[in-house]
Amino acid sequence: MFGLTRDIGIDLGTASILVYVRGRGIVLREPSVVAMDKNTGRLLKVGSEAQKMLGRTPGNIVAIRPMREGVISDYDMTERMLREFIRKVVPFRLLKPRVVICVPSGITEVEERAVIDAGIQAGARKVYLIEEPVAAAVGAGIDINRPEGHLVVDIGGGTTDIAVISLGGVVESESIKVAGDKFDEAIIKYIRRKHNVLIGERTAEELKLAIGCVYQKPEEEVVEVKGRCLMTGLPRVFQISATEMIEAFEEPATQILEAVHSVLERTPPELVADISSNGIVMTGGGSLLWGFDKLIESHTGIETAVAEDAISCVAFGTGSSLENLSHMQDGTVNLSRRRQLKL
Numbered sequence: 001m002f003g004l005t006r007d008i009g010i011d012l013g014t015a016s017i018l019v020y021v022r023g024r025g026i027v028l029r030e031p032s033v034v035a036m037d038k039n040t041g042r043l044l045k046v047g048s049e050a051q052k053m054l055g056r057t058p059g060n061i062v063a064i065r066p067m068r069e070g071v072i073s074d075y076d077m078t079e080r081m082l083r084e085f086i087r088k089v090v091p092f093r094l095l096k097p098r099v100v101i102c103v104p105s106g107i108t109e110v111e112e113r114a115v116i117d118a119g120i121q122a123g124a125r126k127v128y129l130i131e132e133p134v135a136a137a138v139g140a141g142i143d144i145n146r147p148e149g150h151l152v153v154d155i156g157g158g159t160t161d162i163a164v165i166s167l168g169g170v171v172e173s174e175s176i177k178v179a180g181d182k183f184d185e186a187i188i189k190y191i192r193r194k195h196n197v198l199i200g201e202r203t204a205e206e207l208k209l210a211i212g213c214v215y216q217k218p219e220e221e222v223v224e225v226k227g228r229c230l231m232t233g234l235p236r237v238f239q240i241s242a243t244e245m246i247e248a249f250e251e252p253a254t255q256i257l258e259a260v261h262s263v264l265e266r267t268p269p270e271l272v273a274d275i276s277s278n279g280i281v282m283t284g285g286g287s288l289l290w291g292f293d294k295l296i297e298s299h300t301g302i303e304t305a306v307a308e309d310a311i312s313c314v315a316f317g318t319g320s321s322l323e324n325l326s327h328m329q330d331g332t333v334n335l336s337r338r339r340q341l342k343l
């Protein structure tokens, strides 16, 4: 083992980064956040330690999420963050690791290059890209190599990726910038409008995790929230119910439903028939929002289930792809759809 570097797979998510080391499994899970000193440009913290600083930094320190909306919005920071994480899992640097990184299916060539360059700069010997929905499907336990259609809905922090997969590739897909973050924003907006109170992003996410839902729960739930009253400017405590959450989430939930619908509309009929018997599989942290499976099922009439360990599916799928590295091409997205288009 000495001097031998293991291949690694990275789920470069907008909310969290998961790193899979071949032969060892998922070894790192950290929020995609970096904190740096604005004056010196020095990187102070990455991951969970940087997350604690979000929204609480003094003037010279900034804590940011460099991967907002599924692509690299801050290239320099993404590269540094990747470097720190790769360093953490590959302590011996005699031989640089080969790295597989997951990217959203709708990624442009410019964005692709940015991910590859960030990987190389961060210390990878070679970077291979695979499509997130394909990795999600594999991680959810679907045998993607059969000539049979499957529909995967991956709801992350920044993007929702919806894809029909058959014969190991993406047949039809859509990636929209509506996911977990938009649900947090929707809570903030709703509370401002209905209760005249301002709450922060972290409180909004906590509320979402505590009572958030997109479908009527069998029993009503109510929690207390603290915020700043917009009338008086002073702190105020008030109550909010799960039913109000459904109202707050109406817009982003509808946008996701419409995207699922439009992917189904564009899918060849044979594959739609497969999907209606195989069911829809949901992955990603956002799919854990209570009732999302029921909502999609009620709108499509297709049985829908959240995959086991939904947050880790993409990382597990990326990990499996490490076994096939010799068949993959580095420096490009290993995806059938684009190859088919070029033919």
Ligand SMILES: Nc1ncnc2c1ncn2[C@@H]1O[C@H](COP(=O)(O)OP(=O)(O)O)[C@@H](O)[C@H]1O
Pocket (backbone or CB within 6 Å): 012, 013, 014, 015, 016, 017, 155, 156, 157, 158, 159, 179, 180, 181, 205, 208, 209, 212, 283, 284, 285, 286, 287, 288, 289, 290, 311
């Ligand atoms: N139990 C839960 N209920 C609702 N949303 C959740 C839950 N757990 C995580 N999330 C949301 O999932 C999103 C992150 O999902 P993840 O798959 O890690 O995203 P990404 O792939 O973009 O990094 C965040 O918006 C987070 O608030």
Ligand SMILES: [Mg+2]
Pocket (backbone or CB within 6 Å): 011, 013, 014, 156, 157, 284, 314
């Ligand atoms: Mg993801």
